[in-house]
Amino acid sequence: MKRGVFLDRDGVINEVLTNRVKFVNKPKDLYFLPGVPEAIKKLNVYFDYVFVVTNQGGVGLGFMKEAQLIKVHEHMIKELKKSGAIVHDVAYCPHKPKAGCECRKPGSKMIVDLGKRYKIDLARSYMVGDTDTDILAGKKAGTKTVFLGESDPLADAIFPDLAMAADWIIEDAK
Structure with missing residues (x-):
C-alpha cells in the first residue's frame, strides 16, 4: 500500500x-507560508x-461560494x-462549524476517504495541522500526527513550521 502526507491548509x-490576509476567499488572498513549496x-x-x-x-456560513473555494484550491x-x-488531491468540508457532519475535522472522514480512494496505508502516513482538531482527525484516522505551533499533548x-516538520517526517518514515 501507498503512503501519504495529509496537510491542513x-x-x-x-x-x-x-x-x-484575514481569510482566503479568493485566489489573490492565498499567500504561502515561508518554505512551504520546498517542504511539499x-x-x-x-x-x-x-x-x-x-x-x-x-x-456553509455564506462567506464564499463553493465555486470560489474550488478556484482557490486550483490556484494553490x-x-x-x-x-x-x-x-495530488484536496478534500474540504464546506459545512458550518456546528453542522454535525462526519467530514469536518476533528472527524476523520476526509482522511479516511482519501485513504480508500488512493489505497493509502494510514498507519504509515502523517497528518500535519496547526489545531487540535487536525491532530484529533489524524489520530482517529490512524495516522501519525505533527502539530505546527507551540504544543499539543496528543x-x-x-514543529514551528512545515519545513522543519517535513524533515522530521521524512526521517521518521525511513
Whole structure:
C-alpha cells in the first residue's frame, strides 16, 4: 500500500489571520507560508501522495461560494506546481462549524476517504495541522500526527513550521 502526507491548509500551507490576509476567499488572498513549496517538494520525493484536508466553514456560513473555494484550491495547486511541489488531491468540508457532519475535522472522514480512494496505508502516513482538531482527525484516522505551533499533548511531533516538520517526517518514515 501507498503512503501519504495529509496537510491542513490554513496556517500550515498559507497565511490566515495575518496583517496581509484575514481569510482566503479568493485566489489573490492565498499567500504561502515561508518554505512551504520546498517542504511539499521534499515530501513528494519520499511519499506517494500529498493531500490537503481542510475545514472551510465559510462556504456553509455564506462567506464564499463553493465555486470560489474550488478556484482557490486550483490556484494553490497551480502555484505550488511552479515550484515543483505536487498536491495530488484536496478534500474540504464546506459545512458550518456546528453542522454535525462526519467530514469536518476533528472527524476523520476526509482522511479516511482519501485513504480508500488512493489505497493509502494510514498507519504509515502523517497528518500535519496547526489545531487540535487536525491532530484529533489524524489520530482517529490512524495516522501519525505533527502539530505546527507551540504544543499539543496528543501530537507525535511538534514543529514551528512545515519545513522543519517535513524533515522530521521524512526521517521518521525511513
